[in-house]
Amino acid sequence: METYSVSQITKKISCLISADTTLSGVAIEGEVSNCTLHSSGHLYFSLKDEKAKINCIMFSRDVRNIDFLPEAGMHIIAYGRVMLYEKTSTCQLQATVLISSGMGILHEKYNRLLKQLEAQGYFDKEVKKPLPTYIKKVAVITSPTGAVIHDIINTIRRRNPTVQIILCPAAVQGSAASGELAERIARINRHNLADVIILARGGGSLEELWPFNEKELADAVYASTLPVISAVGHETDFTISDFVADVRAATPTAAAELVSFPLEHYLAHLSAQRLRIAQATTLRIEAYRQRLKVLKRPAALTQMLAKNITGHRSNLTTLRKQLAKTAETMLIMHRMQLANLQIRLEANDVSSTLAKGYALVKIKDKLLQNKEQAALHEPIDVIFDTFRLKAEIVEIKGETYGEKQNI
Amino acid sequence: MAKNKTFEEKMKELEEKVTLLESGEVGLEESIGIITRAAAIIKELEKELDDTEGKLKLLDLKTDEITPLSEDEA
Numbered sequence: 001m002e003t004y005s006v007s008q009i010t011k012k013i014s015c016l017i018s019a020d021t022t023l024s025g026v027a028i029e030g031e032v033s034n035c036t037l038h039s040s041g042h043l044y045f046s047l048k049d050e051k052a053k054i055n056c057i058m059f060s061r062d063v064r065n066i067d068f069l070p071e072a073g074m075h076i077i078a079y080g081r082v083m084l085y086e087k088t089s090t091c092q093l094q095a096t097v098l099i100s101s102g103m104g105i106l107h108e109k110y111n112r113l114l115k116q117l118e119a120q121g122y123f124d125k126e127v128k129k130p131l132p133t134y135i136k137k138v139a140v141i142t143s144p145t146g147a148v149i150h151d152i153i154n155t156i157r158r159r160n161p162t163v164q165i166i167l168c169p170a171a172v173q174g175s176a177a178s179g180e181l182a183e184r185i186a187r188i189n190r191h192n193l194a195d196v197i198i199l200a201r202g203g204g205s206l207e208e209l210w211p212f213n214e215k216e217l218a219d220a221v222y223a224s225t226l227p228v229i230s231a232v233g234h235e236t237d238f239t240i241s242d243f244v245a246d247v248r249a250a251t252p253t254a255a256a257e258l259v260s261f262p263l264e265h266y267l268a269h270l271s272a273q274r275l276r277i278a279q280a281t282t283l284r285i286e287a288y289r290q291r292l293k294v295l296k297r298p299a300a301l302t303q304m305l306a307k308n309i310t311g312h313r314s315n316l317t318t319l320r321k322q323l324a325k326t327a328e329t330m331l332i333m334h335r336m337q338l339a340n341l342q343i344r345l346e347a348n349d350v351s352s353t354l355a356k357g358y359a360l361v362k363i364k365d366k367l368l369q370n371k372e373q374a375a376l377h378e379p380i381d382v383i384f385d386t387f388r389l390k391a392e393i394v395e396i397k398g399e400t401y402g403e404k405q406n407i
Numbered sequence: 408m409a410k411n412k413t414f415e416e417k418m419k420e421l422e423e424k425v426t427l428l429e430s431g432e433v434g435l436e437e438s439i440g441i442i443t444r445a446a447a448i449i450k451e452l453e454k455e456l457d458d459t460e461g462k463l464k465l466l467d468l469k470t471d472e473i474t475p476l477s478e479d480e481a
Contacts, residue, residue: 161459168466280428
């Protein structure tokens with residue numbers, strides 16, 4: 001049997017491989033595992049599938065041309081030459097071109113779903129719900145570990161510690177994630193656990209963010225009666241959930257700010273309301289005081305009558321005149337009554353006198369009361385109480401009654 | 408007094424009452440009733456804003472219950 005040296009054998013294998021037309025220019029699709037960028041600029045990585053693995057190298061001059069950095073887990077297509085590295089007898093692919101095949105497929109899927117949902121009205125502005133003015137409870141759907149949930153909690157705490165935060169843990173990457181996320185949204189809606197929902201996840205590759213591009217999650221966000229804030233990835237990442245959600249926040253911190261109205265603002269608002277009440281009350285009381293003041297002053301009352309005074313004045317004059325006339329009339333009446341009474345009184349006196357036997361003597365219808373009225377031979381009437389006599393004066397003598405009798 | 412009104416509803420009711428008072432269209436006695444109610448609402452709201460106890464909760468996936476969470480959960 002012929003024996004060969006190691007170099008000879010490896011050389012033989014190398015030639016076999018080089019001679020193969022397929023292997024000298026081949027595109028291999030596989031999953032990247034342990035990728036390293038050397039300081040020299042060369043890229044070292046492996047491609048694998050379920051059964052096998054092959055080492056790859058990409059020289060720096062070609063590395064410059066790729067527009068992405070391969071990461072473990074990524075599905076890519078590497079094009080190049082398969083050759084034998086004789087020193088270790090390992091096959092390797094010297095790649096000159098890298099295409100992210102996984103990325104390509106996902107991008108296509110993304111664009112297709114985006115168009116489809118847009119046509120179905122998932123992104124319509126009219127469907128989006130406004131956030132409530134006063135948010136008391138926030139449900140946060142995110143990974144229970146990591147910086148995202150802590151950022152959200154700290155931001156809300158700082159601005160308004162009265163807001164209740166309900167953590168709803170869920171996977172945020174991997175194949176099961178979109179189902180879990182959708183389920184959380186449905187559950188929170190079912191029990192009406194919060195005023196608003198935040199869907200949050202930190203930055204990542206398209207594959208890592210992929211659950212947020214699934215239709216299952218888009219449906220759940222669309223169907224949610226509670227408003228949903230989507231805060232997924234970095235500021236420049238736009239996932240489908242961002243478009244379907246009622247509000248898109250560029251970062252989880254921004255989402256936290258949206259749901260936590262600074263406490264001081266609420267308190268200032270209430271103070272302002274208090275002030276308004278006090279001022280309104282003071283104004284009312286002042287108004288009433290003024291009215292009372294006016295009513296209390298008599299001059300004011302007189303002023304209120306001022307318009308009618310002319311009318312009243314003329315009425316008064318008329319009344320005065322009437323009164324005067326009445327008084328005059330009454331005075332005359334009284335005088336007459338008095339005179340009447342006098343006469344009656346006098347008459348009474350006379351009757352009683354006559355009844356005693358005395359007589360009234362009249363001359364020429366006048367009462368004969370003194371000597372000068374008498375004249376000789378004048379007729380006189382002598383009036384008694386029940387009869388009268390006609391007589392003639394035969395003698396006139398001046399004599400005071402009683403003297404002659406010596407009484 | 409509707410205590411089970413939401414924070415939002417109370418804020419709205421307060422605004423309505425204050426505006427009514429400012430309009431001056433209400434009689435003096437009725438105004439006193441409105442002022443009393445408005446002051447009560449303000450007090451309730453300030454109390455709610457004062458309450459910061461137990462504000463971090465966890466949704467228990469098995470029972471759908473919200474359970475309180477301490478600071479060092481994650």
